[in-house]
Amino acid sequence: xxxxxxxxxxxxxxxxxxxxxxxxxxxxxxxxxxxxxxxxxxxxxxxxxxxxxxxxxxxxxxxxxxxxxxxxxxxxxxxxxxxxxxxxxxxxxxxxxxxxxxxxxxxxxxxxxxxxxxxxxxxxxxxxxxxxxxxxxxxxxxxxxxxxxxxxxxxxxxxxxxxxxxxxxxxxxxxxxxxxxxxxxxxxxxxxxxxxxxxxxxxxxxxxxxxxxxxxxxxxxxxxxxxxxxxxxxxxxxxxxxxxxxxxxxxxxxxxxxxxxxxxxxxxxxxxxxxxxxxxxxxxxxxxxxxxxxxxxxxxxxxxxxxxxxxxxxxxxxxxxxxxxxxxxxxxxxxxxxxxxxxxxxxxxxxxxxxxxxxxxxxxxxxxxxxxxxxx
Amino acid sequence: xxxxxxxxxxxxxxxxxxxxxxxxxxxxxxxxxxxxxxxxxxxxxxxxxxxxxxxxxxxxxxxxxxxxxxxxxxxxxxxxxxxxxxxxxxxxxxxxxxxxxxxxxxxxxxxxxxxxxxxxxxxxxxxxxxxxxxxxxxxxxxxxxxxxxxxxxxxxxxxxxxxxxxxxxxxxxxxxxxxxxxxxxxxxxxxxxxxxxxxxxxxxxxxxxxxxxxxxxxxxxxxxxxxxxxxxxxxxxxxxxxxxxxxxxxxxxxxxxxxxxxxxxxxxxxxxxxxxxxxxxxxxxxxxxxxxxxxx
Numbered sequence: 001x002x003x004x005x006x007x008x009x010x011x012x013x014x015x016x017x018x019x020x021x022x023x024x025x026x027x028x029x030x031x032x033x034x035x036x037x038x039x040x041x042x043x044x045x046x047x048x049x050x051x052x053x054x055x056x057x058x059x060x061x062x063x064x065x066x067x068x069x070x071x072x073x074x075x076x077x078x079x080x081x082x083x084x085x086x087x088x089x090x091x092x093x094x095x096x097x098x099x100x101x102x103x104x105x106x107x108x109x110x111x112x113x114x115x116x117x118x119x120x121x122x123x124x125x126x127x128x129x130x131x132x133x134x135x136x137x138x139x140x141x142x143x144x145x146x147x148x149x150x151x152x153x154x155x156x157x158x159x160x161x162x163x164x165x166x167x168x169x170x171x172x173x174x175x176x177x178x179x180x181x182x183x184x185x186x187x188x189x190x191x192x193x194x195x196x197x198x199x200x201x202x203x204x205x206x207x208x209x210x211x212x213x214x215x216x217x218x219x220x221x222x223x224x225x226x227x228x229x230x231x232x233x234x235x236x237x238x239x240x241x242x243x244x245x246x247x248x249x250x251x252x253x254x255x256x257x258x259x260x261x262x263x264x265x266x267x268x269x270x271x272x273x274x275x276x277x278x279x280x281x282x283x284x285x286x287x288x289x290x291x292x293x294x295x296x297x298x299x300x301x302x303x304x305x306x307x308x309x310x311x312x313x314x315x316x317x318x319x320x321x322x323x324x325x326x327x328x329x330x331x332x333x334x335x336x337x338x339x340x341x342x343x344x345x346x347x348x349x350x351x352x353x354x355x356x357x358x359x360x361x362x363x364x365x366x367x368x369x370x371x372x373x374x375x376x
Numbered sequence: 377x378x379x380x381x382x383x384x385x386x387x388x389x390x391x392x393x394x395x396x397x398x399x400x401x402x403x404x405x406x407x408x409x410x411x412x413x414x415x416x417x418x419x420x421x422x423x424x425x426x427x428x429x430x431x432x433x434x435x436x437x438x439x440x441x442x443x444x445x446x447x448x449x450x451x452x453x454x455x456x457x458x459x460x461x462x463x464x465x466x467x468x469x470x471x472x473x474x475x476x477x478x479x480x481x482x483x484x485x486x487x488x489x490x491x492x493x494x495x496x497x498x499x500x501x502x503x504x505x506x507x508x509x510x511x512x513x514x515x516x517x518x519x520x521x522x523x524x525x526x527x528x529x530x531x532x533x534x535x536x537x538x539x540x541x542x543x544x545x546x547x548x549x550x551x552x553x554x555x556x557x558x559x560x561x562x563x564x565x566x567x568x569x570x571x572x573x574x575x576x577x578x579x580x581x582x583x584x585x586x587x588x589x590x591x592x593x594x595x596x597x598x599x600x601x602x603x604x605x606x607x608x609x610x611x612x613x614x615x616x617x618x619x620x621x622x623x624x625x626x627x628x629x630x631x632x633x634x635x636x637x638x639x640x641x642x643x644x645x646x647x648x649x650x651x652x653x654x655x656x657x658x659x660x661x662x663x664x665x666x667x668x669x670x671x672x
Contacts, residue, residue, distance in 0.1 A: 092474060139655050146411045146473065147617070150609045151658060157606045158651045165644030277606065281413075281481050288478055330493040337493060340486025344465070347478045 035296065042202055045069070046195045057314075063194040068310055070194070070201035070266045072303040074259050077201075077208035079286040079302030081255035084212050086284065087292030088221070089248045090228030092145070095136070095152030097279035098159040099253035101270075102129035103260020105163065105177070108270040109170055112180040121183065122261045126254060133253020137246050144231075153277060160275040176271035179264060188265055197266045204262045208255050209299060215251065224248055228293075282309075285343045291355030300354050309335050382517035383635050389523030389592065391631025392530030396585035397608035398615065398623045399537060400458075400578020406554040406618015408571045409473050413480040414461055415582055415608070416601025417487040418454045422583025423502075423590045423600065424491060426450030430503040438503030446503075447587045454583020455576050462575035467568065484602070491598040499597035502590040509594075522592035529588055533581055537620050546573055554618040607634075610650060614657050629653070 048060045056065045078100060085091045106125030110116045116124070140151045166173030181189045187196050215221050223244050226234045231241050264270060273279070282305065290301020312335035331337045350357055397419060404412050429436045429449040436446040465483065469475045508525060511518040541547035549570050552560045560567050582601075589604070590596040607630065615626030630650050638646035 092477065139658065142658055146405070146409070146477070147613060149411060149477070150613050151654065153606060154610050154613075154651050154654050158648050161644050161647045165642075167642070167644070277602070278485075281485060284478070284481060285485070331490055334489035334493045337486050337489035340482045340484075340489060343482035344479055344486065347475055347482065348468070351475075 039206070042073075046198055055311075061195070063191045066194045066198045067266060068307070070198045071263070071310075072306040073198075073201040073205045074263050074266065075286065075306040076299040076302035077205040078256060078259045079283055079290065079298040079305075080205075080208045080212050081252050081259065082283045083287045083290075083292055083298035084215065084224075084248055084252045084255070086287055087294070087298065088212075088216050088228065089224040089245060090231075091245060091249065092149045092284075093140075093152045093249070093252075094149045094277060094280050094284075095140075095154075095156030096252070096256055096283055097275055097277065098136070098156040099129045099133050099256040100260045100263070100279070101159055101163065101275040102132050103257035104264045104270045104274055105171060105260075106257070107261045107264045108177050108179055111183040112177060113170060116183060118184050118188075118265075125261055126257045129257025129260065130250055130254035133257075134246065134250040137249035137253070141242055141245050141249065153280075156275070156277060156280060160272070160277070163272050163275045171270070171272070174272060176269055178269040181268070184265065197262075200262055201266060204259060205299065208259070211251075211255065213295070215248075220244065220247065282339075285339060287353075289343060289346050289353050291353030291357075294353070294355035297353050297355030304354070305339065308339060312338055378515065378517040379639075381515050382519060383639055384632065385514065385517065385519045385527070386523050387632040387635030388628065389520075389526045389631075390635060391627040391629075392523075392526040393585055393589050393592070393604065394607055394611045394631055395530045395624050395627035396526075396533060396581045396588075397604055398611040398627055399533065399620050400574075400581045401608055402612045402615060402618055402620060402623045403537075403550070403554075403574045404578050405612065407550055407557070407567075407574050408466070409471075410466060410476045410480070411473075412578070413477065413605070414483040414487065415480075415578065416605035417484050417491075418458050418579045418582040419586035419589070419601040419604065420488065420491050420598060421457045421586070422450040422454035423586030423596045424450075424495060425453035425583070426587040427500065427502055427590065427596050439505045443503075443505050447584070450587040451580050451583045454586065455580040458575045458579020458582075459572060461579075462572050466575075467571070470568070488598050488602065495598070497598060499595035502594055502596045504591045504594065508591050520592075522588075522594075526588050526592055529584060533584065534620070534624055537577065537581075540577075541620065546570060550574060607650065610654050614654055616663055 046061050046066060050060045051058075052060065056068070058065050060066075078096075082093075082096050085093050085096070103125050106128050107118075107121050110121035110124055111118060114121075136152070136155050140148055140155065143151055163171045164173060171177055187193055188200070216224070223234060223239055226237075227241055227244060234241050234244075260274075263274075283302075286301040286305040287298045288301070289305060290299065291297025313333075346353060350360070352360065397415065400418075401412060401415050404410050404415075426446050426449065429446040430438045430443065433446065433449055436442045436449060438446075461480075461483065465479050466476055469479060504522070508520075508522045511520050512524060513519075541551055549560060549565055549567070550573070553567050553570055557567055585604070586596075586601065589600070593600075611623055611626045611630050614630065615622030615624070630653070633653060634646035634650055636646070637649045638644070
């Protein structure tokens with residue numbers, strides 16, 4: 001096989017073979033700016049009237065599409081916050097939905113029942129969620145590993161029970177609690193103002209990504225990574241694992257509560273399904289699908305998961321799937337079946353998730369290229 | 377007085393249900409370090425297989441001997457499912473604890489969705505023998521027979537598991553493996569066979585819980601397993617990982633506490649008291665009532 005290569009990248013004879021040196025292709029030069037490009041695209045998106053049939057129902061700036069995108073962005077941020085626990089500190093918490101729900105229900109109850117304006121309710125809900133995370137973390141972190149997972153799950157279940165049983169008529173029980181919009185600024189209410197909620201969701205995502213990056217780049221973040229890799233060693237170095245884990249747990253809880261505030265505004269209320277353990281499990285699925293501990297993986301995973309979760313319902317009821325025989329079409333109309341199966345396959349075959357996929361493909365491509373060069 | 381007897385016996389019925397789910401979870405966790413989120417799926421498979429068999433399998437039916445055949449079919453289906461899950465999904469990930477948890481999480485999501493896709497999300501009426509709908513007067517209290525059936529079944533299962541663990545060779549290997557797996561492996565015994573066995577036992581107990589629990593509630597629904605599973609987790613942590621007897625004590629404590637507080641306090645308060653009990657146990661005795669210290 002003859003090599004198809006441009007002359008300027010051809011290695012001179014007797015030098016190090018080019019496949020062993022770093023090959024700074026065009027892609028590598030562009031890569032650091034990709035998040036910036038994505039941000040710019042996200043910023044100009046509400047001004048576009050583009051129709052993407054099959055991907056979104058209406059035009060890109062139609063309220064329905066913007067709301068779906070806003071929910072996706074919030075879950076991208078939530079997944080990034082959860083990754084601070086799972087991917088970067090190695091804590092497997094099954095109770096993260098609780099702090100998210102604390103943000104949602106906290107905002108909703110403070111506005112609807114206590115009559116506070118949003119600018120007071122939102123900080124109170126976030127502070128409340130953070131304190132809750134700190135208290136529960138202080139108890140739950142007495143256990144480690146799998147037991148920790150079970151204990152956080154149990155505490156989250158209390159939240160779910162409290163919401164479902166509707167003590168004092170606060171939460172609205174099974175029916176949820178619609179948000180009383182009189183306490184919310186007019187710019188965040190109504191179908192016409194969906195674009196403002198989209199900005200809010202985007203801002204939340206940016207803030208979470210910024211915080212997570214700052215924390216993981218700081219000395220504390222290096223201790224957290226150390227806890228993930230070898231907790232005993234951190235202890236031997238004279239640092240208290242309990243305190244660092246509590247910091248990470250509380251911070252992640254606070255970020256989730258903030259996400260809850262935004263979600264409450266986007267959806268316009270609270271419903272009990274957000275307290276279920278299923279939500280935490282789907283956060284875990286998002287992070288693992290995206291790539292735990294990577295910079296953009298969890299964000300991508302969260303956005304993609306929520307998008308698929310919404311879209312697979314309509315794909316499942318579309319004609320193409322209905323035309324399949326019953327034993328195929330019925331499971332395919334269940335988004336969770338498809339996502340769960342993809343998740344299991346991802347655990348086996350793509351442990352790095354989406355973020356690891358690029359380097360895996362590159363590795364495969366390089367080895368193929370190497371093989372073909374040897375033959376030539 | 378008869379209210380207390382009734383609450384005690386229904387609480388014990390609930391405890392029996394928790395124990396049937398938790399015993400398998402506890403053994404699996406104690407031996408193989410797998411936190412099995414798919415355990416609720418085994419329960420669902422057992423319940424639906426019994427439901428299906430009662431209507432479709434020749435020789436099985438909703439009453440008399442036919443019902444026994446239907447339950448046996450359900451238990452067999454749950455056992456088979458558990459063994460398949462262990463062989464196909466868990467075994468390749470041996471000693472990678474987190475990945476194993478992730479796979480069982482995925483399996484529980486996909487499996488419940490599959491049940492839902494096949495038989496619908498709504499609860500279906502469960503065919504049950506006539507006598508389980510009736511009540512038995514015990515010391516003046518009218519106790520539902522379904523609950524008594526659960527208590528009897530759980531006692532039998534507890535006895536059978538304890539006898540198996542104490543007097544058979546594989547029971548010895550399992551007990552030794554819970555204590556110190558590396559040492560058992562070092563002695564040249566293939567512990568992984570015991571893993572499959574433990575999964576089979578757990579799957580069978582969970583499927584039995586699914587079938588008899590559906591008799592007790594009168595309906596079968598795909599989400600049934602998930603809500604029971606959380607309390608089973610609590611029972612396992614309180615009882616101590618890997619201890620069947622600890623699970624039994626913890627199940628009784630949790631079941632009675634839940635039933636009494638839910639009756640005398642507001643509904644739902646009992647569930648919260650259970651979690652409070654969990655917090656207290658963790659603060660005072662992190663290894664549970666009778667277990668090894670739970671570590672990753």
